[in-house]
Amino acid sequence: MPKGALVTVRYGPYESCGIVDHRTFRLLGLQAALRENGHQCVLQKTLDWNKVELVVNGECVYVCNINDLEFGGDGRLDQLCADAVTAVKNVY
Numbered sequence: 001m002p003k004g005a006l007v008t009v010r011y012g013p014y015e016s017c018g019i020v021d022h023r024t025f026r027l028l029g030l031q032a033a034l035r036e037n038g039h040q041c042v043l044q045k046t047l048d049w050n051k052v053e054l055v056v057n058g059e060c061v062y063v064c065n066i067n068d069l070e071f072g073g074d075g076r077l078d079q080l081c082a083d084a085v086t087a088v089k090n091v092y
Contacts, residue, residue: 003038007088008055012048014066020049026066027052029075033085036075054084062087 009030013022022045030052031041046053052069054062062084075081 005039005056005088005091006042007034007039008042008044009034010044010046010048010051010053010055011066012046012051014050026069026071029070029073029078030081030084031075032073033075033078033081034088037085037089039088054088056088056091059091061091 009027011022011024011027013020014026016023024043027043031043034041050065050067052062052064052066053060064080064084069080070078
């Protein structure tokens with residue numbers, strides 16, 4: 001995928017401290033990794049618990065559990081962020 005792709009990050013709620021809510025703290029590294037590779041990110045809430053989906057051109061290219069992503073950070077040491085960036089690069 002050429003740089004500058006619009007990546008929709010669909011994310012569901014997850015439980016933290018006994019409260020279920022949509023939170024973006026675990027998505028910071030993923031967003032940073034995608035932006036570092038020249039892509040634009042749009043966040044979209046879904047009702048699917050614990051789920052993150054990356055959608056490019058209407059096609060879901062990557063899915064993972066939001067709890068498996070590192071909390072905060074820049075995404076450089078998170079293998080899931082590297083896998084997600086590779087999935088976006090390999091769209092075509």
